[in-house]
Structure formats: C-alpha cells, structure tokens
Amino acid sequence: MPAYVVDSSKQPMVATGVVDAKFDWVETAGGGRAQSEVQTRDGDTGMPVWGVEVMYQQVQYGRTSSVIASITVPAYDRPDVTALGPITFEGLKVEVRINKNTGGLVEYWSAETISAPVPGSGRRPSATSSSTSSSEAA
Numbered sequence: 469m470p471a472y473v474v475d476s477s478k479q480p481m482v483a484t485g486v487v488d489a490k491f492d493w494v495e496t497a498g499g500g501r502a503q504s505e506v507q508t509r510d511g512d513t514g515m516p517v518w519g520v521e522v523m524y525q526q527v528q529y530g531r532t533s534s535v536i537a538s539i540t541v542p543a544y545d546r547p548d549v550t551a552l553g554p555i556t557f558e559g560l561k562v563e564v565r566i567n568k569n570t571g572g573l574v575e576y577w578s579a580e581t582i583s584a585p586v587p588g589s590g591r592r593p594s595a596t597s598s599s600t601s602s603s604e605a606a
Contacts, residue, residue: 471563476556476583479524485551486521490540510542517542520549520582539577547582556583 490508493501508517519538526535539557541547549555559580567574 471561474560474562476558476560476579479560481522481524481555481557483549483551483553483555484521484523484536485549487547487549488519488521488538489546490517490519513542515542515544518547520547520555522555522577537575537577539579541579541582543581549582557581558583 491503492506492508494504496502509515510517517540520541521536521538523534523536525532527533539560541557557579561578563576563578565574565576566572
C-alpha cells in the first residue's frame with residue numbers, strides 16, 4: 469500500500485467541524501469484528517487518536533470534485549477546529565489502498581498534528597518540513 473507525504477500548504481483543506489474519537493476494533497465471538505469502547509492510542513506517542521473531518525478539492529481526469537475525508541490525528545484533548553475554516557496539518561500523509569469489494573481506490577489520511585493558527589489571521593501556517601504530493605493519483 470503506497471503512502472504519500474502531502475505538503476498541507478499545497479493541498480488546501482477546510483475543516484467541517486466534525487471531530488470524533490477513533491476506537492479500537494476487536495474480534496467478536498462469532499468471528500467478526502466490532503468497535504470496542506476503548507479509544508485508539510497512537511503507537512508512538514500513546515496519545516488518544518481523533519478523526520478530524522475535512523473537505524478538499526481533487527482533480528481526476530480533468531474533472532474537479534469536492535472530497536470529504538477524515539484525517540486521524542493523535543492529541544491528548546479533542547482537537548478544537550473552526551467549522552468551515554481553513555486547516556493545515558504537520559506530517560500529513562495519505563495511504564492509498566484498493567477496496568476489495570469494489571476494486572476502487574480508498575484514501576486513508578493521517579497527520580502528526582494540526583498546525584497552530586497564525587495569530588490574528590484566522591489562517592493556519594503551512595507545515596515546514598514535508599514534501600509535496602498530490603492526491604490526484606487516487
């Protein structure tokens with residue numbers, strides 16, 4: 469499964485205002501899987517993991533469309549995002565996988581953290597140490 473580092477300043481995103489806790493999946497007695505009541509923890513930091521919903525535009529075959537995605541971010545507290553406001557991330561990356569049921573591509577977004585807002589501007593600064601990649605390949 470290929471993973472791409474994305475320069476958050478070159479992939480503009482808008483927060484929808486939806487932030488949800490992510491929960492661990494467990495095996496059930498019947499052999500299936502179900503979400504537990506235990507919030508997922510980041511393997512490196514031990515912090516709880518949250519899903520921050522965003523909107524962005526992508527271009528496929530010359531056609532521009534809007535996409536809604538959830539970006540998983542570790543944070544001790546629930547991230548406070550501005551609904552329909554710009555948002556940038558540090559350490560933003562996307563993994564692209566094939567959906568076994570449909571054969572289509574699926575994007576799984578994650579980030580190390582949400583960038584701090586620029587004081588007085590209502591805007592967030594760009595990440596300083598990531599390379600660029602476009603989600604157009606997905």
